[in-house]
Amino acid sequence: MYRGHSITTSISCAVSAADLSKTYELSGEETEVLKGVNLEVYPGEFVSIRGSSGTGKTTLLNLIGGIDRPTSGKIAVFGEDLTQKDEDQLADFRCSCVGFVFQAYNLISTLTVSENVAFPMEWRQTPSEQIINRVAALLEIVGMGQRANYFPSQLSGGEQQRVAFARALSNDPPLILADEPTGNLDNMNSQRITDIFRLLKSQGKTIITSTHDANIFALADRKFTLENGRLTT
Amino acid sequence: MNETFFPLADLLRRKLQTSLVVTILALSVASTLSLLLFCDRVGLGILSTGDIMTKGLTAVLFQFVTFVEILVFAVGAVIVTFVAYLMMTQRRRDIGLIKAAGCPNGLVAGYFMTELLLVIIAGCTLGVLSGIFVDYVVSRSGDYQFIQGNPNYWLVLLVFVTFFVLALVFGMKPILDASRMSPIKALSPLIYFGLSGKKEFKPLSDHGLTWRLSYRSLVRRQSATLRIVALLSIVFILTTVVVAGSIIASDSTVSWIESSSDGKTVAIAHMEMAAQYDLLRSKFSTHFDQVERFNYSDERFAISPDAIQLLKNIPGVSEIDPRLILEEHIREVGNFTIDPETLATLPVGDSREGDSVIIGVDPSKLSLHSIQGRTIDAGSLSEAVIGDSIAHSMFSPNPSKGISLSNPLVQTVGIRGGSFTIVGVRVDPINNGRVVYVPIQKLANITDVVYTNIVFVTVAQSADFTTTVAEIRRNMTEANPNLDVIEIAHISKKNVGFLKSIWSTIMILPLFVLSSAALCLVGYLIAALDEQKKEFATLRALGGKSKLVVTSLAFQSSIILLSGFGIGVSLGIVVTLVILMANPLVSILTVLEIAAWLFSALVGIFIVTLIPAFSMAKSPILRHMI
Numbered sequence: 001m002y003r004g005h006s007i008t009t010s011i012s013c014a015v016s017a018a019d020l021s022k023t024y025e026l027s028g029e030e031t032e033v034l035k036g037v038n039l040e041v042y043p044g045e046f047v048s049i050r051g052s053s054g055t056g057k058t059t060l061l062n063l064i065g066g067i068d069r070p071t072s073g074k075i076a077v078f079g080e081d082l083t084q085k086d087e088d089q090l091a092d093f094r095c096s097c098v099g100f101v102f103q104a105y106n107l108i109s110t111l112t113v114s115e116n117v118a119f120p121m122e123w124r125q126t127p128s129e130q131i132i133n134r135v136a137a138l139l140e141i142v143g144m145g146q147r148a149n150y151f152p153s154q155l156s157g158g159e160q161q162r163v164a165f166a167r168a169l170s171n172d173p174p175l176i177l178a179d180e181p182t183g184n185l186d187n188m189n190s191q192r193i194t195d196i197f198r199l200l201k202s203q204g205k206t207i208i209t210s211t212h213d214a215n216i217f218a219l220a221d222r223k224f225t226l227e228n229g230r231l232t233t
Numbered sequence: 234m235n236e237t238f239f240p241l242a243d244l245l246r247r248k249l250q251t252s253l254v255v256t257i258l259a260l261s262v263a264s265t266l267s268l269l270l271f272c273d274r275v276g277l278g279i280l281s282t283g284d285i286m287t288k289g290l291t292a293v294l295f296q297f298v299t300f301v302e303i304l305v306f307a308v309g310a311v312i313v314t315f316v317a318y319l320m321m322t323q324r325r326r327d328i329g330l331i332k333a334a335g336c337p338n339g340l341v342a343g344y345f346m347t348e349l350l351l352v353i354i355a356g357c358t359l360g361v362l363s364g365i366f367v368d369y370v371v372s373r374s375g376d377y378q379f380i381q382g383n384p385n386y387w388l389v390l391l392v393f394v395t396f397f398v399l400a401l402v403f404g405m406k407p408i409l410d411a412s413r414m415s416p417i418k419a420l421s422p423l424i425y426f427g428l429s430g431k432k433e434f435k436p437l438s439d440h441g442l443t444w445r446l447s448y449r450s451l452v453r454r455q456s457a458t459l460r461i462v463a464l465l466s467i468v469f470i471l472t473t474v475v476v477a478g479s480i481i482a483s484d485s486t487v488s489w490i491e492s493s494s495d496g497k498t499v500a501i502a503h504m505e506m507a508a509q510y511d512l513l514r515s516k517f518s519t520h521f522d523q524v525e526r527f528n529y530s531d532e533r534f535a536i537s538p539d540a541i542q543l544l545k546n547i548p549g550v551s552e553i554d555p556r557l558i559l560e561e562h563i564r565e566v567g568n569f570t571i572d573p574e575t576l577a578t579l580p581v582g583d584s585r586e587g588d589s590v591i592i593g594v595d596p597s598k599l600s601l602h603s604i605q606g607r608t609i610d611a612g613s614l615s616e617a618v619i620g621d622s623i624a625h626s627m628f629s630p631n632p633s634k635g636i637s638l639s640n641p642l643v644q645t646v647g648i649r650g651g652s653f654t655i656v657g658v659r660v661d662p663i664n665n666g667r668v669v670y671v672p673i674q675k676l677a678n679i680t681d682v683v684y685t686n687i688v689f690v691t692v693a694q695s696a697d698f699t700t701t702v703a704e705i706r707r708n709m710t711e712a713n714p715n716l717d718v719i720e721i722a723h724i725s726k727k728n729v730g731f732l733k734s735i736w737s738t739i740m741i742l743p744l745f746v747l748s749s750a751a752l753c754l755v756g757y758l759i760a761a762l763d764e765q766k767k768e769f770a771t772l773r774a775l776g777g778k779s780k781l782v783v784t785s786l787a788f789q790s791s792i793i794l795l796s797g798f799g800i801g802v803s804l805g806i807v808v809t810l811v812i813l814m815a816n817p818l819v820s821i822l823t824v825l826e827i828a829a830w831l832f833s834a835l836v837g838i839f840i841v842t843l844i845p846a847f848s849m850a851k852s853p854i855l856r857h858m859i
Binding site: 062065067068087088091092093094095096098100102106108109110111115119120122123167171 | 441442445446449450453767768771772773774775776777778779853854855
């Protein structure tokens, strides 16, 4: 449905989560990570979520990004009910609508920097010429143009995270989800990531990030705290 | 926690990996041992008993079985070394972690050496016990009474010790390497990488990306990849030799046996003589403890000219071939030849002696399929064709008797006062190849037995066989109530069935080895998946579909399998046709049958290797993201 197509419809709500709950079973014991979370994020909005470790920030982002499914409740992104989609539809959704940035970067070790940025576009069968130009442009934006042919193992943590941002932007998704993007970085690299966020915000991207970084938190239009599985402003 | 308890607990915790390694080791040891024991029984067993199958067939089978035996041993050894290496290479990160936690080098090596020892002892012991059990079952199965008896315990010891030592040596290497490595290096993904940073970026298609991921994944595990390709190559050499060899050898040898009798031929003889002829042919596939001396020249066995005349008048009879069967003492007559290089005169053969069945035939009616030389000339009175067992026992070099040069085709066989130039050697099931065919007229002259004691009657292709045989039977009973009519095809079928059963058993031998190889490849791919699981999960989280995992693993599996298959099958075919089987009988059907078997093996292994990929593709993304 999404692969190869851009979203053209005008949607009033970018993300809408209603009474969202998620329970994990660990060693026979059930742990309710999210308890009836309600959240509405509008297009172009920058939302920041903070909270102690284990409070469910990553789980919430995974549910919004369609990586995980809620135990109960509804979640819609750009008007699409994610709970109604099968695995392949969710894969298409993630490829086209969401740019995900993980705390641990998660670059593919066997692909070069360029290839890491290019592969989401290859899945959408974007013409080669366009891929080459866009990869070069994105790497310039994140300041990694000189490292295009390096493998992830040859980069520092900050550099890897910048590549991860370029990868998240490759299909020009309307929604960016960033899970503790500066969690493993030093101040200087964190500042670079903050600059990237500032740029994305100016481009009108909808951004949801979980972070403890004060600079990023300060950039947000709306700020939430997740505590005991509940979201508060 | 002491040095024994920790590895034991660790092995129990990693149930899947431990059981897979122990299973592969056990399967490999068991298959190698049972195959070696079987080969030993079939090869050496037949050679030593010497009273079943002709010497020519025994030689083909023995050569074949010996080669298979060597290959089986090599395959087993390669599998064991691969498994031990793979198992311990997978633990390199764990070794790094333990070292990073402050464990001294000696203790780290001790932990993992104990773990390796426990696995090898379990695998080898289970393997030896299973191998002996399989050998027991096979040797007691209905068709192989001749290979009963105790297994060769030296082979059991050889397999256990060799495989134990190999597994230990090859398993130790990565442990010692990792225990000497710094924790940072042991934990670093860089030690796996064989990647260069100077790659030109070219966007590819969806499948191009999967191919690139798969190819580089294989490259970065270069050492393990080369090992598994080498392993599969040798496994496929074995499979090809056994499958192609068995089919070709079976077709060829069966055709030799079948050529000794026409399906529409019956033999007529006095009932005692008929029973003796039946016994002579049955010796090929049945062991007889003691055979009483039979007086072939007994006049009661003479078939009268009147009876033969009656046969000629029966409609549907196309050929009548009266023969005289006797048992005589024969002797080898030596000869001389000239060495083409030195021009020296060299003695050929000696004066060896022995007993043999002699069959007097009308040369014009003798159409024998010789494996060497030709048949007797129609007008000749002094030529002979001998069975391959006589050729092996009386007309082949025998260094222990100082006979370095011997060749039946340049020698002569002496029977009583007469001598016959040997013109052909053939595989003949009669009396297990201890048979000599000579012109009946000369045989009668030198033995004074002037009658025939068996008559072969061929029924015309156009005639109804059953009706004609019934008519022959009726006429012969009228001529002499003691005459019996026996169908040659019946005895022939029994011999062919026996031969086919031996070859088909040999053909299923690689099944065990193929199973071990498939499990090894699964083990390798599980290791590959384990290493790539987080990346596959990331790819799926970023929009890749579940089939990406399966496709990528399928690519990796195909590359490895096809490499091993290509190398193994080509070498296997060369070995089969050039080394093992002289004068092979290869038809289009044979080729198709071989191709079908090999292709089935390839597809079977391929499907098995995809199981872990399907299992991972179905599991939730987040399970592998951590």
